Amino acid sequence: MTNMTDPKTVESGRSVSLDVRRIIATNGVPILFLALSITMALVAGLNVTFLLNEVVTRLARNSLLVLSLLIPVTAGMGLNFGIVIGAMAGQGAAIAVTYWGVTGVRGFLLACLLSTPIAAIAGWLAGNVLNRAKGREMITSMILGFFANGIYQLIFLFIVGPIIPLNDRRLLLPSGIGVRNTVDLINIAQSLDKIWRPVIGGVRIPVVTLLISAGMCVVIGFLMKTKMGQNLRAVGQDMHIAEVMGIKVDKTRIIAMILSTVIAGWGQLIFLQNIGTLNTYNSHEQVGMFSIAALLVGGASTRRATIWQAIVGVVLFHTLFVVSPLAGQRLFGVPQIGEYFRVFVAYGIIAVALALHAWQGRQVRRRAAEEAMLTE
Amino acid sequence: MERSRRVLEMKGITKQYFGNTVLNDVSIALCPGEIHALVGENGAGKSTLMNILFGMPVIHTTGGFSGEILIDGEKVDLSSPAAAMQAGIGMVHQEFMLLPGFTITENIKLNRETTRQNALSRLFHSQSLDYLDVPTMRKDARRALDRLDLSIDEWLPVAGLPVGYMQFIEIAREVDKKEVKILVFDEPTAVLTETEADRLLGSLRRLAADGIAILFITHRLDEVMAVADRITVLRDGETVARLNRDEAVVERLAELMVGRKVEKIDLPPRHKDPGEEDLALTIDNLVVNMPGEMVRGLSMTIRRGEILGIGGLAGHGKLGIANGIMGLYSSSGRVSKNGDDIPLNSPEQVLLKGLAFVSEDRRGVGLLLDEPIERNICVTAMQAQNKFLRSWPHFLPGLRLENRGEIRAYSDEMIRKLDIRCLGTTQPVRSLSGGNQQKVCVAKALALDPEILFVSEPTRGIDVGAKRLVLDLLVRLNREHNVTIIMTSSELGELRKICDRVAIVYRGRLAGILPPDASDAEFGLMMAGGVRKEAV
Numbered sequence A: 001m002t003n004m005t006d007p008k009t010v011e012s013g014r015s016v017s018l019d020v021r022r023i024i025a026t027n028g029v030p031i032l033f034l035a036l037s038i039t040m041a042l043v044a045g046l047n048v049t050f051l052l053n054e055v056v057t058r059l060a061r062n063s064l065l066v067l068s069l070l071i072p073v074t075a076g077m078g079l080n081f082g083i084v085i086g087a088m089a090g091q092g093a094a095i096a097v098t099y100w101g102v103t104g105v106r107g108f109l110l111a112c113l114l115s116t117p118i119a120a121i122a123g124w125l126a127g128n129v130l131n132r133a134k135g136r137e138m139i140t141s142m143i144l145g146f147f148a149n150g151i152y153q154l155i156f157l158f159i160v161g162p163i164i165p166l167n168d169r170r171l172l173l174p175s176g177i178g179v180r181n182t183v184d185l186i187n188i189a190q191s192l193d194k195i196w197r198p199v200i201g202g203v204r205i206p207v208v209t210l211l212i213s214a215g216m217c218v219v220i221g222f223l224m225k226t227k228m229g230q231n232l233r234a235v236g237q238d239m240h241i242a243e244v245m246g247i248k249v250d251k252t253r254i255i256a257m258i259l260s261t262v263i264a265g266w267g268q269l270i271f272l273q274n275i276g277t278l279n280t281y282n283s284h285e286q287v288g289m290f291s292i293a294a295l296l297v298g299g300a301s302t303r304r305a306t307i308w309q310a311i312v313g314v315v316l317f318h319t320l321f322v323v324s325p326l327a328g329q330r331l332f333g334v335p336q337i338g339e340y341f342r343v344f345v346a347y348g349i350i351a352v353a354l355a356l357h358a359w360q361g362r363q364v365r366r367r368a369a370e371e372a373m374l375t376e
Numbered sequence B: 001m002e003r004s005r006r007v008l009e010m011k012g013i014t015k016q017y018f019g020n021t022v023l024n025d026v027s028i029a030l031c032p033g034e035i036h037a038l039v040g041e042n043g044a045g046k047s048t049l050m051n052i053l054f055g056m057p058v059i060h061t062t063g064g065f066s067g068e069i070l071i072d073g074e075k076v077d078l079s080s081p082a083a084a085m086q087a088g089i090g091m092v093h094q095e096f097m098l099l100p101g102f103t104i105t106e107n108i109k110l111n112r113e114t115t116r117q118n119a120l121s122r123l124f125h126s127q128s129l130d131y132l133d134v135p136t137m138r139k140d141a142r143r144a145l146d147r148l149d150l151s152i153d154e155w156l157p158v159a160g161l162p163v164g165y166m167q168f169i170e171i172a173r174e175v176d177k178k179e180v181k182i183l184v185f186d187e188p189t190a191v192l193t194e195t196e197a198d199r200l201l202g203s204l205r206r207l208a209a210d211g212i213a214i215l216f217i218t219h220r221l222d223e224v225m226a227v228a229d230r231i232t233v234l235r236d237g238e239t240v241a242r243l244n245r246d247e248a249v250v251e252r253l254a255e256l257m258v259g260r261k262v263e264k265i266d267l268p269p270r271h272k273d274p275g276e277e278d279l280a281l282t283i284d285n286l287v288v289n290m291p292g293e294m295v296r297g298l299s300m301t302i303r304r305g306e307i308l309g310i311g312g313l314a315g316h317g318k319l320g321i322a323n324g325i326m327g328l329y330s331s332s333g334r335v336s337k338n339g340d341d342i343p344l345n346s347p348e349q350v351l352l353k354g355l356a357f358v359s360e361d362r363r364g365v366g367l368l369l370d371e372p373i374e375r376n377i378c379v380t381a382m383q384a385q386n387k388f389l390r391s392w393p394h395f396l397p398g399l400r401l402e403n404r405g406e407i408r409a410y411s412d413e414m415i416r417k418l419d420i421r422c423l424g425t426t427q428p429v430r431s432l433s434g435g436n437q438q439k440v441c442v443a444k445a446l447a448l449d450p451e452i453l454f455v456s457e458p459t460r461g462i463d464v465g466a467k468r469l470v471l472d473l474l475v476r477l478n479r480e481h482n483v484t485i486i487m488t489s490s491e492l493g494e495l496r497k498i499c500d501r502v503a504i505v506y507r508g509r510l511a512g513i514l515p516p517d518a519s520d521a522e523f524g525l526m527m528a529g530g531v532r533k534e535a536v
Helices: A008-016 A020-027 A028-043 A049-067 A070-074 A083-099 A104-132 A139-157 A207-224 A228-236 A240-244 A249-275 A285-298 A307-332 A337-376 B046-052 B081-086 B104-108 B119-124 B134-147 B162-177 B194-209 B220-225 B250-258 B320-327 B347-353 B364-367 B371-384 B404-418 B434-446 B466-482 B492-500 B520-527
Strands: A182-184 A277-279 B008-017 B020-030 B035-039 B065-070 B075-076 B087-093 B182-186 B213-218 B230-235 B238-244 B277-290 B294-301 B307-311 B331-337 B355-358 B389-391 B400-402 B450-457 B485-488 B502-506 B509-514
Touching: A020 A028, A028 A285, A028 A307, A049 A207, A049 A249, A049 A285, A049 A307, A070 A228, A070 A249, A083 A104, A083 A139, A083 A182, A083 A249, A083 A285, A083 B238, A104 A139, A104 A249, A207 A228, A207 A249, A207 A307, A207 B277, A228 A240, A228 A249, A240 A249, A249 A277, A249 A285, A285 A307, A285 A337, A307 A337, A307 B075, B008 B046, B020 B035, B020 B046, B020 B065, B020 B213, B020 B238, B035 B046, B035 B194, B035 B220, B046 B182, B046 B213, B075 B400, B081 B087, B087 B162, B104 B162, B134 B162, B162 B182, B162 B194, B194 B213, B194 B220, B194 B347, B213 B220, B220 B250, B230 B250, B238 B250, B250 B520, B277 B320, B277 B485, B294 B320, B294 B331, B294 B485, B294 B502, B307 B320, B307 B466, B307 B492, B320 B331, B320 B355, B320 B450, B347 B355, B347 B371, B355 B434, B364 B434, B371 B404, B371 B434, B404 B434, B434 B450, B434 B466, B450 B520, B466 B485, B466 B492, B492 B502, B492 B520, B509 B520
Parallel strands: B035 B213, B035 B230, B087 B182, B182 B213, B307 B485, B307 B502, B355 B450, B450 B485
Antiparallel strands: A182 A277, B008 B020, B008 B065, B065 B075, B230 B238, B277 B294, B277 B331, B389 B400, B502 B509
């Protein structure tokens, strides 16, 4: 321990490595996607105003869903594919509100209120399951999502109608059993967006919806500064150490799941009020996959994700979503190629991010082992 | 040190694990400001005693313990780590309980953060929504670090700090606890260099001078002599000695720590004794990256036809040697057999060179637990040497199927020869007893026709009678089939029973090689890093 009295050697060794190459290396994924988006936008020859309009709309529509992923990542539970469960809770609430005929912002708020306990219970259940599958949270949450989809279908295809009476021709399938494939959410459609939607430079900005997302960022930021946030981080880094230090690991992880599921429920409601129609049996299915892809495009990993990564990810991922079919149309005359490309990208980025994560994890372990040897 | 007052007394502690007595009527007492050393080999019961003192769940899920614990003369019930902390007991863990992504401050204050109320936490009456009071936390951390004379900045992240610092941060965390009266150090110097260790001992003295009672667990005897006021020696779960420092001598301590009667069995004679001129294996500067059992540059030679024992305390790398050479953990260095280099990091190549391995991890690496005995015996030979296979059909030369008849015949022979007690060759090995499983492992290694056999912890987890049979089997293999055997074991007694020479590994390197009839003190000293010596 020659440098015991000189801690600066430790510190200066760190700051030197903060050069440009490191920035590129640590932000490789978003930079790659930025380049890809710009290239495609140029190829498609897009109108900037159109693109901005699309991206702003999608930012407002999707960011809450992506933000809902942050807390489980912090708690070391990886990417929560289980947010589809929260989305289902949101959809159930949206159908109920439509049936009751509560309109406008009041309808939207009632739907949020209604989805919260459902999502909280679902999150609690999911958290309990994940506590029994430590180390395999991601695949478990994904399968839980599929399982929940089965229950969701059971409820809305068979139970609604005969068991839960629903006297509304517009909602029920012609047979009188089960909810229609498509539900027109006239009551809450655009209810938040249209409160105040100024046009700035040709871009329509749904201010209230964006403010809600910003508010959620503030809330998550606040949470991270509290004792609970510290517990979440500690559990995320090492469950064993947290346990020995007296932190209630299982409880903390369940809280993370509940928060994530509830936020996802609200996120899905924001998504639906923007779209205006509900695909009863499909709207939720891709929510997990696309939100996770967006977060990863923003440069997050399964172990580290920040608010900014979520926002940057939404912007980049959805820019690519808008421009790639148009670029495909322009280049090959077939929009499907662009369409194909963006689906390919969505799944590809998840695969690459997960593989990269595993690889980096191994590198880190090897380096740690080498360092341990060098200290001798 | 106030001799009159007792801050901690543990009286008549007895603990059994599944009918196995690991602590028998152990008592220990500490005065304020005393440094009390607890020495003993691995398995002597030190860790169990500390787990009891710290209220670890492992104690209470295995039926608790008998005896009583008194703090400041009052009987206490330490049923959880939280209760122990409350009672004023601090523990510096052997493995670091530090989160690499947190700063030094955050680690020192882990789950004891100072917090500040805010509107939301007041609204919900929830402490977990309180803000962290970072300035106060930093001030506390600074004070704790200063007390240890550590000038490092308290806001640095722990990741990337030298290992030496980490130990001190761990200590700072305990020191920061206002209520700490008793501090337990579980082998704190195991990962430190010598200067770091000296510094740590200095801190220990300083803390003791502040009136904290210190229980210092170690097997480095020179450190014991340097700082301890009193010494308790444990062996096989019993107190074998209580000494004041002025009564203790290193040699005597070593003898007390290791000493047990070695029952000598008469080994069958050889035609020709193995000698230095005929080497089976040369190991040169072997480095093995096996977590917890690092080998850090070990060189030695193995004579043809001998049984070489490898001993040493847990964590010093004795298990890493065989695992590294066999390619199960990444390794570097040079290993040659008959002057022929053995490729490292390639288990297949090593097997082809006539080396075989009976792993210490019998149920994990050694056996396919749900497969029948016969497949377990033959699988490695099938994979590595294409034995027990036949080509079929003949016009497809690449396609090989297992040769059931040959497998059955060979397994039957092995079962008979090694006396494996089973229902037949098709019994799954999971349902065999530990000793018989171990025999299957040996049979599996023998199917490779090895010239050199590595055997790690062959008697771990098997009962006394079976131990004897396994050791006899190894001797028979050595004498009758002239297999060179390198046996790694935590039980010095069994190494001394059947080996020709016993190599002791200390901190990943060879400390020395002793004849099996060397004295207890010699073995004890060498294992505790006392002297470096090339004998035999």
